[in-house]
Amino acid sequence: MAWLTTKNYGFSDAADLFVFISGYTAAFVYSRYMRARGFLVGASLLLGRAWQIYVAYTLLFVAYLAAIGYVAQTHGHSHLLDEFNVRYLIDDPIETLKHGLLLEFKPLNLDVLPLYIVLMAVFPPALSAIICYPNIALTASFALYMAARTFGWNLSAYPTGSWYFNPFAWQFLFMTGAWVASGGALPILPMLRSRVFIAAAFAYLAFSLAVVMTARFPQLGSVLPPSWSDFSNDKTDLAPYRILHFLAIALIVVRFLPEHWTGLRSPLLRPMIVCGKRSLEVFCVGVFLSFVAHFLIELVSDAIAFQILVSFAGIGVMTAIAYYRTWTKDLRLLPPNERLSAR
Secondary structure: OHHHOHHHHOOOOHHHHHHHHHHHHHHHHHHHHHHHHOHHHHHHHHHHHHHHHHHHHHHHHHHHHHHHHHHHHHOOOOHHHHHOOOHHHHHOHHHHHHHHHOOOOOOOOOOHHHHHHHHHHOHHHHHHHHHHOHHHHHHHHHHHHHHHHHHOOOOEOOOOOEOOOOHHHHHHHHHHHHHHHOOOOHHHHHHHOOHHHHHHHHHHHHHHHHHHHHHHOHHHHHOOOHHHHHOOOOOOOOOHHHHHHHHHHHHHHHHHOOOOOHHHHOHHHHHHHHHHHOHHHHHHHHHHHHHHHHHHHHHOOOOHHHHHHHHHHHHHHHHHHHHHHHHHHHHHOOOHHHHHHHO
């Protein structure tokens, strides 16, 4: 089932999409408050959202560690402690929890939320700059990206090493999303939609696919240049070819998927839309379910039929959570007397 994920067919993956969309959404939503009611109001709302994400991360962090530790000790699967990078919790729980709350210790699959928290926490002045001087703000973001890659800037992690998602580098993709949301790309949109750019985007996607396939299947070395099999995809510092790959996909989607396409209002896509609106809850539940699915496949069966069953069950649970959270949010907006009747 892992072959159904986008990371197998090009340089970028779901993380790139998540960070870009996060920047786009943050600018799209909070710029309206900042424009209408000033910097302090917009900054306060942004910091409130960052705190909300931090609280969600803390709850997920504790539940995630507890689940992995329980399964590892109860069922004798001690290798899970190393596989999910939680061995230090057993050796030194107090110190590990402290660094976890400081976003310095991150078990497997919990790397993106700390990045999101940091980017949202420092976004208020960047959003103000995006609103007033979008191109200058994006240029400054690119300069920081290049400096981080050149001088090796990153945040330290516990107990050793640095952040898997370097915030000094990944902020550029976040800011690119914010720049697009603010209308920064509108002047060059006709050029980007030209046949030359679309053809170049398709060619780059084909090149990316060939390189990734060569790296995964060494036997293709006889067909493609041998150096391609040594390709190393730099995710930590957001390699430029990852950015280009994601932007090529985005360009093709924008070109061939009209904004007002009626298919987007199809009932079949309604669950995806609801999940998108409740993205934080769905993401947190999905991370926890990823461990549950991993354990079930290891404990019960790794047959493709069982993997499909577990995958669809997980999708069903995340969709149900999204619908439930949407219902409870709508319920709070009702007058008190209507809330009672809705129950």
